[in-house]
Amino acid sequence: xxxxxxxxxxxxxxxxxxxxxxxxxxxxxxxxxxxxxxxxxxxxxxxxxxxxxxxxxxxxxxxxxxxxxxxxxxxxxxx
Amino acid sequence: xxxxxxxxxxxxxxxxxxxxxxxxxxxxxxxxxxxxxxxxxxxxxxxxxxxxxxxxxxxxxxxxxxxxxxxxxxxxxxxxxxxxxxxxxxxxxxxxxxxxxxxxxxxxxxxxxxxxxxxxxxxxxxxxxxxxxxxxxxxxxxxxxxxxxxxxxxxxxxxxxxxxxxxxxxxxxxxxxxxxxxxxxxxxxxxxxxxxxxxxxxxxxxxxxxxxxxxxxxxxxxxxxxxxxxxxxxxxxxxxxxxxxxxxxxxxxxxxxxxxxxxxxxxxxxxxxxxxxxxxxxxxxxxxxxxxxxxxxxxxxxxxxxxxxxxxxxxxxxxxxxxxxxxxxxxxxxxxxxxxxxxxxxxxxxxxxxxxxxxxxxxxxxxxxxxxxxxxxxxxxxxxxxxxxxxxxxxxxxxxxxxxxxxxxxxxxxxxxxxxxxxxxxxxxxxxxxxxxxxxxxxxxxxxxxxxxxxxxxxxxxxxxxxx
Numbered sequence: 444x445x446x447x448x449x450x451x452x453x454x455x456x457x458x459x460x461x462x463x464x465x466x467x468x469x470x471x472x473x474x475x476x477x478x479x480x481x482x483x484x485x486x487x488x489x490x491x492x493x494x495x496x497x498x499x500x501x502x503x504x505x506x507x508x509x510x511x512x513x514x515x516x517x518x519x520x521x522x
Numbered sequence: 523x524x525x526x527x528x529x530x531x532x533x534x535x536x537x538x539x540x541x542x543x544x545x546x547x548x549x550x551x552x553x554x555x556x557x558x559x560x561x562x563x564x565x566x567x568x569x570x571x572x573x574x575x576x577x578x579x580x581x582x583x584x585x586x587x588x589x590x591x592x593x594x595x596x597x598x599x600x601x602x603x604x605x606x607x608x609x610x611x612x613x614x615x616x617x618x619x620x621x622x623x624x625x626x627x628x629x630x631x632x633x634x635x636x637x638x639x640x641x642x643x644x645x646x647x648x649x650x651x652x653x654x655x656x657x658x659x660x661x662x663x664x665x666x667x668x669x670x671x672x673x674x675x676x677x678x679x680x681x682x683x684x685x686x687x688x689x690x691x692x693x694x695x696x697x698x699x700x701x702x703x704x705x706x707x708x709x710x711x712x713x714x715x716x717x718x719x720x721x722x723x724x725x726x727x728x729x730x731x732x733x734x735x736x737x738x739x740x741x742x743x744x745x746x747x748x749x750x751x752x753x754x755x756x757x758x759x760x761x762x763x764x765x766x767x768x769x770x771x772x773x774x775x776x777x778x779x780x781x782x783x784x785x786x787x788x789x790x791x792x793x794x795x796x797x798x799x800x801x802x803x804x805x806x807x808x809x810x811x812x813x814x815x816x817x818x819x820x821x822x823x824x825x826x827x828x829x830x831x832x833x834x835x836x837x838x839x840x841x842x843x844x845x846x847x848x849x850x851x852x853x854x855x856x857x858x859x860x861x862x863x864x865x866x867x868x869x870x871x872x873x874x875x876x877x878x879x880x881x882x883x884x885x886x887x888x889x890x891x892x893x894x895x896x897x898x899x900x901x902x903x904x905x906x907x908x909x910x911x912x913x914x915x916x917x918x919x920x921x922x923x924x925x926x927x928x929x930x931x932x933x934x935x936x937x938x939x940x941x942x943x944x945x946x947x948x949x950x951x952x953x954x955x956x957x958x959x960x961x962x963x964x965x966x967x968x969x970x971x972x973x974x975x976x977x978x979x980x981x982x983x984x985x986x987x988x989x990x
Contacts, residue, residue, distance in 0.1 A: 462895065466591065482919065483919055483944070483947055483948065483951055486919045486940060486941055486944045487944045489941050490941050490942070490944045490945075495712065500941075502939045502940065503943055504877065505941070507727075
């Protein structure tokens, strides 16, 4: 899957979980400090990514991902 | 005290020091001593060696059926037999719970005693409890008991205001007459120094005990007087530097060293009016009493007595070994007592519904990573109670993951990760943030939500649901 497609789908999940417009989500945005994700929403994001891409990620490593671009790179490892 | 400034250097390490010698998890945390206890007695420093105290044959005695029953409706005979049987199993072959005492006044009292003895347990030995009345020895003798407690109240509140003696000598003589009657009946008297912590120690208690010791010289060892130190109103203080009559170290020292009552004939009986009941009992062991008198779950007059199960855990912590005790029986006894109407507070140590339940999400996170972080010892192994989380808005996703794993009894690779429980977690948060809920989420509600939001998971594991 092309990296741009991954990025688009990652932003779609983020927009749904955090109730944002996709256009507001910058590539380097931090989930917590820029997008205001709570700890529960951070878990929901990971669950959303797993569902969107039909993958199962390592829990501890996935929880260390902090930005949109890191998420795109990390998810790409599973595709 | 002058200031003794000292620099302390960080010992950096990448390997945690979890102090396994003390907190090895398979036992309650061990109590280790690194020096003597110093108490000033009559102006002179006296050393108590806690290590040698722990090495003595210290033990627990029980008064669930006497003091315990004074604080609640009477047990039925069947209930007493069941409790006695479980107490014997808890005690183990070494008789850590050495004795338990019975009233002897009613037909039911005597029948319960007989049926308990019919079980054939060596420990706890059944003893009696009577008023200081010569005629009452007939009851003890008829019951075939070797030992009985008897009231020998020793404060002037009791001597003058309750018992109406004209003077102390008359009182002392009367008590000694009853002790003499016990000797004549071939029964060992256990003199209960009622209200000791409010008594004139030099003026009455020590002369009385001196005389009891002299009387004991005239009888075989197995009849010699035992002394129960009764902190009837909970006034006793365990720490050093307190004056008599409230000082537990001084009381025990005076009886043990000055009057010469051996440790194996000294027993501490406390009350919890000032929240000191457990530590006072434990301290009595260290200062020279071999026996600490207790009741199951601390039920006794007013605020109660030292809790037996607390003394058991303390005993193991001091000895560093289970010593044959079957700690799982503590949970069985608690279940039984609840089934016959005893209310055990949820936060009551070792047996309360939530004694090892955490509510805070941040604690649940620790618990999820390593159980020992927020569990006092291996409560699953020793008490049959695995650590739990109660679900509120503070539990976090970690708490819900632990709850599901515990509720479904999942271990190893079957344990669910917190990512999988996000929908249930979201429902919980909505309960508080959207619905304005104030109460804890119940197990039944969560089970339903697992079924709704994680149907595949529920179908796979519903067979292993635990009845918590």
